[in-house]
Amino acid sequence: MKNLQILHADMDAFFSSVEQRENPELKGKPVIVGGVSRRGVVATASYEARKFGVHSAMPVAQARKLCPQGIYLPSRHQLYQQVSREIFSILDKYTPLVEKLSIDEAFLDIKGCERLYGNPVKIAKLIKADVKQQTELTISIGLSINKFLAKLASDYDKPDGLTIVNANSVKSFLADLDIKKIWGVGDAFAAQLAQLNIFKVRDVWPYSQEELRNRFGKAGSKLFLLCRGIDQRQVSPGSEIKSVSHEETFAENLLDKDKLLAYLFKMSEKVSFRLHSNSLKGKTVFIKIRYADFSTLNRQISPADPVASAEKIYYLAKELLESNELFSHPVRLLGVGVANLTAQKQQQLNLFTKPDQNNKLDETIDELKRKYGFEKISRARKLYLD
Ligand SMILES: [Mg+2]
Structure with a gap:
């Protein structure tokens, strides 16, 4: 093409x-x-x-x-x-x-x-x-x-x-494009590339596809192609946004429940931001968890009212994880998302613009934020966009 x-x-x-x-x-x-x-x-x-x-x-x-x-x-x-x-x-x-x-x-x-x-x-x-x-x-x-x-x-x-x-x-x-502009290059990948002195697209060019694949697997192969402007994907009409989700693979497997919940909240914020940017809310909240042995579980819940706020998404995902006792083994990957999307109506604004009614939940979130400095972390725009 x-x-x-x-x-x-x-x-x-x-x-x-x-x-x-x-x-x-x-x-x-x-x-x-x-x-x-x-x-x-x-x-x-x-x-x-x-x-x-x-x-x-x-x-x-x-x-x-x-x-x-x-x-x-x-x-x-x-x-x-x-x-x-x-x-x-x-x-x-x-x-x-x-x-x-x-x-x-x-x-x-x-x-x-x-x-x-x-x-x-x-x-x-x-x-x-x-x-x-x-x-x-x-x-x-x-x-x-x-x-x-x-x-x-x-x-x-x-x-x-x-x-x-x-x-x-x-x-x-x-x-001269910043390497972070390339699809699939988030903060973690960019940090690995920085170790090879790769900051701009041109810095990738001296590497062969094999070298990049050996170092970074599939992501390396993709990087090689994109940095040469090669992309074979077709325009697929009619594809609507079906769900919004975010997941993180941890550098080390995690067993610390507080830390996992803190990640969960951070991801819920990203999901919520994307829902609001598209004027959407969702009827189903789902989680994905992968353990050290690569076994993967998915669970979902459909609350009475559609959700869009970070607080509600976090709360429901946390319920799913806790009621199923999913934090009992070291976790390799954690993901949260919202599906069954519908247009956000005017009234739903309140979910976003007013502090949550549930004070206890608010306190928990504030504590997590204090403990892990998420107020500070949240200020990085790319957190939401990568
Ligand atoms: Mg625009």
């Missing part, structure tokens, strides 16, 4: 931009949408707010310190979903091959659409103009030869960007 046929489209500061459109007085001002409670995190910060260092997934308390003059608003999920539907109906017009990644982001395969709409660059420009005209909002587009490069490209020149990476410019586009 060497043609410019994959397009990644991503709305700019989506929730904040919608709020600025709805209330023109907010235009040009630092608008921060997200939890307005003590424990909330920023869902979206406008570009004006980003100048103060505020970014998504940052605790609201920290954002208020960096940007006290900011305008802090609660999320209006129904409104964002409605705008999202308008955007997707524009995208659907150009090609049937639209893969939805989140509420404001999609891959499009535009092969074969040229006769109808013109060359790929023309199509990208038409989409941008359509979105602007129909929603008064801007969308950034990356156009390239595969999904991996298209997604990097859309991020390259935000907001209102249009970045084209053709087969001839792949090498120069990737060379």
Whole structure:
């Protein structure tokens, strides 16, 4: 696949931009949408707010310190979903091959659409103009030869960007990119790569695929390919987000229950953040646990009311683990997730924006946070995004 046929489209500061459109007085001002409670995190910060260092997934308390003059608003999920539907109906017009990644982001395969709409660059420009005209909002587009490069490209020149990476410019586009921008490279992997003096994509190039596979297994092989801009994945239309989960493999097997619960809470926060970023809640909470001998167990629970808050996800997952006595052997991997997803309604906002009613649970969480410094750790944005 060497043609410019994959397009990644991503709305700019989506929730904040919608709020600025709805209330023109907010235009040009630092608008921060997200939890307005003590424990909330920023869902979206406008570009004006980003100048103060505020970014998504940052605790609201920290954002208020960096940007006290900011305008802090609660999320209006129904409104964002409605705008999202308008955007997707524009995208659907150009090609049937639209893969939805989140509420404001999609891959499009535009092969074969040229006769109808013109060359790929023309199509990208038409989409941008359509979105602007129909929603008064801007969308950034990356156009390239595969999904991996298209997604990097859309991020390259935000907001209102249009970045084209053709087969001839792949090498120069990737060379100086931070290695953490590569899919599958989280903090742990990046730390291992740093030991080999690998910080940028170009630092990977001297290594052969065999060397990287021997050192890092499958992940090494994948790294080799991505750093050369090779990605064979197809755009798969109709794939909706079915579940949101997070898991961690521990460097050493863990038996310390408090520590495991602390990890569980950290992961519940990440899951909750992704649910809120997509205006979703879920009817099922599930856990996955793998022991030192590689045996793996999955358990799930479906509470009466759908959940989205970190506190509720954590509480239900903890119940699953404790009632099944799953912490009796050393743990190699722990995961938590939410499935059976539905759109978040306006009322559910309270789950996110108000402190949990259960004071005892709050105390437990605060204690865990104190003990393991999670308030501090939570400030790292990538925790939520890797
Ligand atoms: Mg976006």
